[in-house]
Amino acid sequence: MTHAALTRLQGxxxxxxxxxxxxxxRVLDGTQGAHVTIDGQRVVSFCSNDYLGLAADPALVQAAHAALDECGVGAGAAHLITGHHRFHEDFEAAFARFVGKPAALLFSTGYMANLGVVTALLGRHGEVFGDKLNHASLVDAAQLSGATFTRYRHNDLAQLEGQLAASKAQDKLIVADLVFSMDGDTVPVDALLDLAERYDAWLYLDDAHGFGVLNDGRGGLTERARASDRVVYLATLGKAAGVAGAAVAAHQDVIDWLIQKARSYMYTTASPPLLAASLLESLRQIAAGEARRAHLRSLVVQLREGLAGLKYGALMSSGTPIQPLLIGNNAAAVRLSQSLLQRGLLVPAIRTPTVPAGTARLRITLSAAHSADDVARLVTALHAGG
Structure with a gap:
């Protein structure tokens, strides 16, 4: 006999x-890339966050192979016991230098990094101010911190300033994605920093989708933000960097505090050292990767020009590799995604609750691994209605 709770789940x-x-x-066979085998079908993938095509890059693969003989597979313990390998230490130092911050800390995932940072910086006497389009991990982190959680309309800095001015909190934290994952637009970094300085708040920027891609690959931070002690910066390392994990860069004292207080760092086994060795190579590839970024930018232009005047939808405003095609209706977005798949093109339909009701979309993500022919094929299929 089925119990009531299970019945509710089934409903x-x-x-x-x-x-x-x-x-x-979906089940992937083989390596990640622009052309993949999913559920037994060979397709052109427009849904990966592997923006620079590094996930299966031979240099990164070789770095992982070489590290295996030196460090094995598992870390064996938490960082604060015996799990902190020289590869972890070397990567943190290299990452901090690359993004222009004094120190850095490597987390196993971006979700864990956001939980660790927000809950370590704030408690019940604090207040988090978050953009309404922030990633779910930032929302969860704010809620778990015990602080007051106040949300402001997307990129509405006038509303945010009013909230900051009214706050009586001892500690304040402004938190925002640097590139918004479902819309592809960016945050006004220096304008947020102005508010953080005016109202004595921390500014925490999650650059999951900008690191490796924007500017010279160092991500979306401005030079002013790099120099500010109140800016805490996160880069996800499983997207453009092609590996896994996330790194937080900030003032040395902030990093020292996170080591002592970030529970998602303290109370988990360290990530495999071979991943950190691969990330060191990834940093080298990103630093030397302007040709990849230039190609990626050209693909963005090609897609946007090619889809101008599309009859049933329009690309949202974005200059990043995230190019959302607004459809509106859940069912219509799913049908279009399925039609494209029949043509060998994998483009996901994004629906509520990931995006607001009535704004279902195809989330097209481009990679430097794509060719101009790949994008032309997608443009042709979309003009044909899928």
């Missing part, structure tokens, strides 16, 4: 399916 699953919001995992 919830049925409701998701009826509203075209059910998600299913």
């Amino acid at each position: 919830g699953l049925a409701a998701l399916q009826a509203d075209h919001r059910e998600r299913r995992r």
Whole structure:
């Protein structure tokens, strides 16, 4: 006999399916890339965050192979016991130098980094001010911190200033994605820093989708933000960097505090050292990767020009590799995604609750591994209605 709680779960699953919001995992065979085998079908993938094509880059693969003989597979312990390998230490130092901050700390995932940083910097006497389009991990971190959580309309700095001015909190933290993952637009870094300085707040910027891509590869920080002691910067390392994990860069005392207080860093086994060795090579590739970035920018221009005047949808405003095609209706977005898949083009349909109701979209993500022919093929298929 089925118990009541399971019955409610089953009803919830049925409701998701009826509203075209059910998600299913696809199975990848082989390496990540622009052309992949998913569920046994060879497709051109426009849904990976591997923006520079480094996930299967031979130099990174070789770095991992070489590290295996020196460090094995597992870290064996938490960083604060015996899990902190020389490769971790070397990567943190190299990352801090690369992004122009005094020190850095390597976390196993971006989600863990956001949980660790926000909860370590604030407690119940603090207040978090978050953009309404922030990633779920930043929302969860704010809620778990015990601080007051105040959200402001997307990039609405006038509303944010009013909230900061009214706050009586002992500690304040402004937190925002640097590139917003579902819209592809960016945050006004220096304008946020102005507010942080005016109201004595920390500024925490999650650059999951800008690191490796924007500017010279160092991400979306301005020079002023690099020099500011109140700016804490996060870069995800499983996207453009092609590996895994996340690094937080900040003032040395901030990093020392995180080592002591960030529970998602303290109380988990360290990531495999071979990943840190691969990340060291990834940094070298990113630093020397202007040709990749130039090609990627050319693909963005090609896509936007090619889809101008599309009859049933329009690209949202974005100069990044994230190019969302607004459809509106969940069912229509799913149908278009499925039609493209039949043509060998993998483009995901993004629906509520990931995006607001009525703004379902195809989230096209471009990579330096794509060719101009790949993008032309997608443009042709979209003009044909999928």
